[in-house]
Amino acid sequence: MSHIFPRHTRQLPPMAVSGQGCYLIDETGKQYLDASGGAAVSCLGHGDREVIEAVKGQLDQLAFAHTGFFTSKPAEDLADILIANAPAGLDRVYLVSGGSEATEAAIKLARQYWVEKGEPQRGRVIARKQSYHGNTIGALSAGGNEWRRAQFGPLLLDMSHIDPCYEYRLRQPGESAEEYGRRAADALEAELLRVGPETVMAFMAEPVVGATAGALTPAPGYFKRIREICDRYGVLLILDEVMCGMGRTGTLFACEQDGVAPDIACIAKGLGAGYQPIGAMLCSSEIYDALINGSGFFQHGHTYMGHPAAAAAGRAVVGAILGRDLLPRVKTQGEALAARLADRFGQHAHVGDLRGRGLFRGIELVEDRETKAPFDPSKGLAGKIKKAAFEAGLICYPMSGTIDGRQGDHVLLAPPFIIEDTQLDELVDKLDGAISKALAAA
Structure with a gap:
């Protein structure tokens, strides 16, 4: 039994x-x-022997050091290799243990950013229907899959959800792919104007939607238009690449193929390739500088974040993806x-x-x-x-x-x-x- x-x-x-x-x-x-x-x-x-040996070697040297007291060489190395290959503007890496932790951290960082900037009225996230951002309460609130959300409804945060970019079902007859991409993206602006852009802290989306919609790719120009709208209204763009990132779509970061860079990116899954549980949130220097010039402290954290053995695995995996x-x-x-x-x-x-x-x-x-x-x-x-x-x-x-x-x-x-x-x-x-x-x- x-x-x-x-x-x-x-x-x-x-x-x-x-x-x-x-x-x-x-x-x-x-x-x-x-x-x-x-x-x-x-x-x-x-x-994969190379990754296995990297983890074993790290365990022989140092298994754990709490990030409240120490950093570690594999964590520093992994952050360096990620930023060296990340979309323009991303500058800092916050290592966690998985995808839900990464998206939860992203939501909380977006909120704290606006508090530090003196705009505490910005507390709303806009996301998309049929998205999936994880199973913790904040991440589940951002996710737009009704089946996953239903029984936890009373616990979830109040967030907006617009239609996904779902060309197969939502593109109209006679509408070009580019025209549809523009129309789908403009739903974000409509929602911003409905709720008041001054109340919105971030828009969150998967570049290629994974579990809940089956590798749903964006229409041409969709994310460029999304980026324009976010910039116009001062809203942060959070891209969740937990499933579609780390080379899965053919580029290290999936958003590279759409010609956009987020303010915050979330990765996991392929980052550790299953050899260790690890994820990461990456943010721009502008967001990080807001904390430097404000409280100096991100009011968040997990016991196993930056775990040396997990970071050693991530370093070996990313090295293998690029080096091979x-x-x-x-x-x-x-x-x-x-x-x-x-x-x-x-x-x-x-x-x-x-x-x-x-x-x-x-x-x-x-x-x-x-x-x-x-x-x-x-x-x-x-x-x-x-x-x-x-x-x-x-x-x-x-x-x-x-x-x-x-x-x-x-x-x-x-x-x-x-x-x-x-x-x-x-x-x-x-x-x-x-x-x-x-x-x-x-």
């Missing part, structure tokens, strides 16, 4: 005992192709995966949209391609796909509620950057079988 509190009390998982490359292996010896990197975490695959030329590989293998998905599912009767960037791909399933009508949520299609794929030895990330938190189903794919062509073939074959099996049972 296990005393572990599982994610689902009626779905007890098998025990993983080892991993190598793109595969995880359970206690029976069964292999699973990790086509989602867990939750877009294992970007280097499993069993994995970013060009993500683009090449991402295109190869996209081509295979288009070949297999492009004309599938129940696939409405194929989308994504790099090795971050989404498949939106529909009951009717012509009308884009989703499957009835009672069919539980996403759950059936996940189960069938797992039985076939494939780990993928299907989710329901794609459209509004209740309707819609998608499959998210985020395989390791080291995935080979033969493994891409295996991925698509097993996913095809799983979708067919789930549709037959739906």
Whole structure:
């Protein structure tokens, strides 16, 4: 009998005992192709000796030193390498233990920034529907997935949510992609004017939406227009790259491809590649200087922030991504995966949209391609796909509620950057079988 509190009390998982490359292996010896990197975490695959040795070496030297008293060499090195490769203007790195901690810290820093600047009336965050920013209360408040928010409603902070940039469903007939991107972004200005821009401290968004919308990419020009609006009204731009960052879309920071730089960025998942729990919030020198010239103290903190062994892992992972030329590989293998998905599912009767960037791909399933009508949520299609794929030895990330938190189903794919062509073939074959099996049972 296990005393572990599982994610689902009626779905007890098998025990993983080892991993190598793109595969995880359970206690029976069964292999699973990790086509989602867990939750877009294992970007280097499993069993990377260089990263493992970096963590072991750090543990031999120094396991822990509380940041209330010390900094550490791996933390300093990781901050240096991140800022050297970050979007222009980002200057400081606040190391934490995961994505929710990073987004929570970002929200609190945005608030303190305005307090330090003498504008305490700025206390509102505007975010987007169908976004996901984490599971702590502040992060969940910013997130726009109604299913995740529903039962915690009385605990959540009052935040605004505008429509996502969701071209497949919200672009109008006759509207160009650029025109739609402009219209979608202008929803931010409309909301600012509705609530009063002087009350808003930040706009928060994922450059490529991950878990809740299935690798949903922005329309051309969308984020440039968002940046313009934020600048016009003095609102901070927080970009959540916890899932889509650290090379996942083909550039180290996903927002590079949209030609914008945030005031605050959040990263995690691929930062540690699963070898240690680590995340980070990066902020501009302007925000940091406001604290220097004000109280001098960020009223926030976590016990394990800046953990030396976690920072050593992050340093090794980012070094591997850059030093092994994995970013060009993500683009090449991402295109190869996209081509295979288009070949297999492009004309599938129940696939409405194929989308994504790099090795971050989404498949939106529909009951009717012509009308884009989703499957009835009672069919539980996403759950059936996940189960069938797992039985076939494939780990993928299907989710329901794609459209509004209740309707819609998608499959998210985020395989390791080291995935080979033969493994891409295996991925698509097993996913095809799983979708067919789930549709037959739906």
